[in-house]
Amino acid sequence: MKNKPLYYYTQYLVLISIILSIISYGKEKIFHSKEIYPFFWWQLFTNPVKGTTPFTMLRLYEVTKENDTIRLANNGDGIDDVAYTSLLNEANEKINNDESYETINKFIRGIGIEKSKKSNQKFILVKEIYKNPINITSEHHEFDKEILFITTTR
Incomplete structure (x- = not known):
């Protein structure tokens, strides 16, 4: 069995992240609840503690x-x-x-x-x-x- 390169699965990861982002966006807008996909909001990278920094x-x-x-x-x-x-x-x-x-x-x-x-x-x-x-x-x-x-x- 051939080993597939690591980047082979990138396309699937991108597709999954897009689907989870759409679900998180819909859940936030319709039900006003927390997202299910942690990478949906950009604050994860710029403000990971979600607003506790002045x-x-x-x-x-x-x-x-x-x-x-x-x-x-x-x-x-x-x-x-x-x-x-x-x-x-x-x-x-x-x-x-x-x-x-x-x-x-x-x-x-x-x-x-x-x-x-x-x-x-x-x-x-x-x-x-x-x-x-x-x-x-x-x-x-x-x-x-x-x-x-x-x-x-x-």
């Missing part, structure tokens, strides 16, 4: 004339969402590198003005730290805020 996100808030804050959404308006996130990360690096206040202020104000289309507002760069991302629901988001920088109007 997740941080940088946000930019606009301060209105009434001293209220409005979060500038990462929705692609004004600045592409990928570029917006990249600019906020760059602003955070400038703060961490102890660049001059004027440089950081000008940079963050530029992002805020481009995003909000208002040039006479203050902006606040905030780091939001989500404690347990797997438990984020539509009603309640448990997170801490850390203010990184507050701009001046000029």
Whole structure:
């Protein structure tokens, strides 16, 4: 009897994984229960403990004339969402590198003005730290805020 090479069974493993993924997807969507195939969700590789690791996100808030804050959404308006996130990360690096206040202020104000289309507002760069991302629901988001920088109007 001939020994078959190990890669011979790969096609069967791929077919089985696709079938189990489809079953897991259907079970999740229809019955709202746990998956039967452990490799179905990408978090197995990126976050194997399913959300117990805190997740941080940088946000930019606009301060209105009434001293209220409005979060500038990462929705692609004004600045592409990928570029917006990249600019906020760059602003955070400038703060961490102890660049001059004027440089950081000008940079963050530029992002805020481009995003909000208002040039006479203050902006606040905030780091939001989500404690347990797997438990984020539509009603309640448990997170801490850390203010990184507050701009001046000029």
